[in-house]
Amino acid sequence: MKEQLQQLLIVSLEALLAEGVIAEIPTQIRLDHTKDKTHGDYATNIALILAKQAKCAPKVLAEKIIAKIGDSSLVNKTEIAGPGFINFFLSEASNSAVVTDILASAEDYGLSNVGEGKRVLLEFVSANPTGPLHVGHGRSAAYGATVANLMRAVGFAVDNEYYVNDAGRQMDILTVSIFLRYLEVFGEDLRFPDNGYQGEYIKDIAKSVVAEHGERWRKNADELFEDICKDEAEGGDKEAHIDAIIKRSKRLLGEGYQAVFRVGINSILGGIKDDLAEFGVDYQQWFSEQSLIDDGLAKSTTETLQETGHIYEKDGALWFKTTDYGDEKDRVVVRENGIHTYFASDIAYHLEKFDRGYDKVINIWGADHHGYIARVKASIAALNHDPEKLEILLVQFANLYRGGKKVQMSTRSGSFVTLEELRNEVGNDAARFFYVLRKSEQHMDFDLDLAKSKTNENPVFYIQYAHARICSVFRQAGEKGVTVNSSDADLSLLIEGSEKALLKELNRYKSVIESSALQYEPHQLAYYLRELATNFHSYYNACPFLVDDDALTQARLALIKACKQVLVNGLSLLGVGAPESM
RNA sequence: GCGCCCAUAGCUCAGCUGGAUAGAGCAACGGCCUUCUAAGCCGUAGGUCAUACGUUCGAAUCGUAUUGGGCGCACCA
Numbered sequence: 001m002k003e004q005l006q007q008l009l010i011v012s013l014e015a016l017l018a019e020g021v022i023a024e025i026p027t028q029i030r031l032d033h034t035k036d037k038t039h040g041d042y043a044t045n046i047a048l049i050l051a052k053q054a055k056c057a058p059k060v061l062a063e064k065i066i067a068k069i070g071d072s073s074l075v076n077k078t079e080i081a082g083p084g085f086i087n088f089f090l091s092e093a094s095n096s097a098v099v100t101d102i103l104a105s106a107e108d109y110g111l112s113n114v115g116e117g118k119r120v121l122l123e124f125v126s127a128n129p130t131g132p133l134h135v136g137h138g139r140s141a142a143y144g145a146t147v148a149n150l151m152r153a154v155g156f157a158v159d160n161e162y163y164v165n166d167a168g169r170q171m172d173i174l175t176v177s178i179f180l181r182y183l184e185v186f187g188e189d190l191r192f193p194d195n196g197y198q199g200e201y202i203k204d205i206a207k208s209v210v211a212e213h214g215e216r217w218r219k220n221a222d223e224l225f226e227d228i229c230k231d232e233a234e235g236g237d238k239e240a241h242i243d244a245i246i247k248r249s250k251r252l253l254g255e256g257y258q259a260v261f262r263v264g265i266n267s268i269l270g271g272i273k274d275d276l277a278e279f280g281v282d283y284q285q286w287f288s289e290q291s292l293i294d295d296g297l298a299k300s301t302t303e304t305l306q307e308t309g310h311i312y313e314k315d316g317a318l319w320f321k322t323t324d325y326g327d328e329k330d331r332v333v334v335r336e337n338g339i340h341t342y343f344a345s346d347i348a349y350h351l352e353k354f355d356r357g358y359d360k361v362i363n364i365w366g367a368d369h370h371g372y373i374a375r376v377k378a379s380i381a382a383l384n385h386d387p388e389k390l391e392i393l394l395v396q397f398a399n400l401y402r403g404g405k406k407v408q409m410s411t412r413s414g415s416f417v418t419l420e421e422l423r424n425e426v427g428n429d430a431a432r433f434f435y436v437l438r439k440s441e442q443h444m445d446f447d448l449d450l451a452k453s454k455t456n457e458n459p460v461f462y463i464q465y466a467h468a469r470i471c472s473v474f475r476q477a478g479e480k481g482v483t484v485n486s487s488d489a490d491l492s493l494l495i496e497g498s499e500k501a502l503l504k505e506l507n508r509y510k511s512v513i514e515s516s517a518l519q520y521e522p523h524q525l526a527y528y529l530r531e532l533a534t535n536f537h538s539y540y541n542a543c544p545f546l547v548d549d550d551a552l553t554q555a556r557l558a559l560i561k562a563c564k565q566v567l568v569n570g571l572s573l574l575g576v577g578a579p580e581s582m
Numbered sequence: 583g584c585g586c587c588c589a590u591a592g593c594u595c596a597g598c599u600g601g602a603u604a605g606a607g608c609a610a611c612g613g614c615c616u617u618c619u620a621a622g623c624c625g626u627a628g629g630u631c632a633u634a635c636g637u638u639c640g641a642a643u644c645g646u647a648u649u650g651g652g653c654g655c656a657c658c659a
Contacts, residue, residue, distance in 0.1 A: 032598070035605085045601060051639085058639080082602040083639070128659065170659060239658095317657050328585075328655075335657040342659045370586055371654040396587080396652080438595070441587065443652065445594065450608080458621075459607070465621050476618050515598060527596060530606080541614090541623040582621070 012068035040087035058084025096491035102562040115156030124364035126163040138419040142435035145281040150517035181206035188221040217256040280575040301348040325378035347379040426451040436522040466533035470564040471580040489558035498539040
């Protein structure tokens with residue numbers, strides 16, 4: 001519809017161009033759905049834009065444009081309004097045609113190919129496998145999964161990927177934390193390090209180690225802690241303390257160290273995978289950081305940077321000169337102790353991503369990582385790739401509110417609300433919807449009470465209720481013996497104000513999908529669905545659907561059937577269910 | 583101190599990349615169920631778009647400054 005109108009405009013502008021009235025035709029002609037129905041169905045500001053170069057008043061130019069458009073079966077009426085907007089009033093037939101389109105395409109309605117099959121790598125969540133996902137990760141998960149759905153809907157070939165940080169010191173700390181809890185199971189008396197992972201889940205994993213390996217790796221705590229330097233709370237250095245325990249544990253355990261680590265990583269990563277799967281968040285790839293080291297890619301990437309002169313040595317460490325590419329300061333890639341930093345493997349990871357031949361690489365990060373963008377882009381440029389191909393989307397934190405009060409959370413003490421707890425408390429549908437209801441770069445307050453409420457005003461249920469109501473109408477129709485025959489419905493009978501409003505809303509769906517997808521803004525779709533539901537509920541209250549006049553009944557049923565289809569399609573992109581009864 | 587993000591109704595937020603009288607949802611107030619689910623609908627009230635300049639036909643939107651909040655500035659990840 002919009003495309004056809006745009007075409008009419010272009011033809012008109014080309015004629016004016018030939019006459020020399022205007023100098024050129026803009027590449028983009030804005031044609032908007034109007035907010036106010038007195039402004040017609042679509043409006044364009046083209047005359048305002050071109051007025052200056054045409055050297056005439058916007059209103060005069062608008063008249064010339066309209067004159068060249070002439071008659072079309074699409075348009076009932078055009079008018080010039082305000083400073084020079086051109087408003088289009090569509091004919092009834094062109095407005096109701098959307099119902100036929102929707103019913104014909106069914107679950108495929110809204111799909112398009114603006115993405116032209118371009119391959120996109122979308123990396124999101126990628127939380128360290130040191131514990132369960134918490135509510136902050138939940139927002140990234142819901143956002144990423146929805147962006148992926150939207151991009152697929154408009155024709156991109158998207159791969160979802162989770163980068164697993166299964167290498168490095170954090171993994172050692174995890175292993176040792178489990179090992180110490182394991183020893184405690186056997187009654188070993190020890191002091192748990194300040195810097196260890198304090199959460200209860202570590203104790204559960206320790207029990208799994210017992211279940212799997214029995215007493216095989218039991219060691220004497222006194223032997224383990226003998227001559228170990230003091231921990232922070234005892235006046236020492238917590239980092240040195242836990243490093244010493246790591247070293248000692250490796251020596252005492254030998255191959256057992258790997259065994260404990262395996263149980264830990266499998267348990268935690270398995271938990272994360274289950275959690276995300278239950279949340280409706282699917283991944284095509286789980287990319288292991290350790291694999292970059294095992295394949296030698298981390299090392300060879302650093303060597304490449306060294307050969308090309310991007311790396312220098314200072315204070316015994318290797319520094320990457322990221323300032324050459326606009327970073328604030330240079331960054332260490334290999335530490336004085338010979339161990340590479342997280343950044344080093346991240347460079348290799350991004351190089352590997354580019355080598356896989358994607359047209360677009362997108363990372364979704366927590367907003368606290370924004371300072372990291374410059375150095376990653378620098379490394380891409382230094383390795384002769386185009387940093388513009390990497391897009392980084394930032395997701396702000398979510399604060400939880402319960403009973404009007406902020407829920408305090410701290411990762412350190414292990415007192416955080418997990419994603420699983422949130423899902424169990426409010427349900428997957430409400431969680432998915434609430435997470436994407438806010439623009440991702442906005443801080444968001446997640447009201448647990450509102451998300452849970454099934455009796456109060458809750459946007460998720462409001463939309464689902466619209467769907468359930470439609471389903472109920474069709475059940476009633478069946479009971480009354482009405483044979484639904486939507487393909488033959490006479491849509492010209494839809495002339496009530498609430499019907500026109502609903503038709504207009506349905507006409508918006510395609511552009512909402514496209515806009516949400518291209519701008520990575522799922523909230524646009526969430527808002528749209530609520531507005532669509534509002535239009536339906538108004539219609540429901542204004543007009544009975546099952547009336548004595550069969551032709552009118554068929555027309556109205558066709559309309560709400562189309563509405564139901566769009567609700568289902570939209571909710572499904574958000575990962576939210578559409579229950580048939582509530 | 584430097585950098586990034588943010589500031590819109592009492593609360594939570596939209597505002598389609600500069601357009602028409604700034605919109606929703608909660609909360610408040612007043613109506614609507616013998617009729618397809620009242621988890622709904624209709625109406626009323628609520629605003630100096632943080633502040634001040636600037637850019638132009640036109641600014642919540644763009645620029646500069648100020649104020650107030652969040653985050654980041656490791657040989658951690």
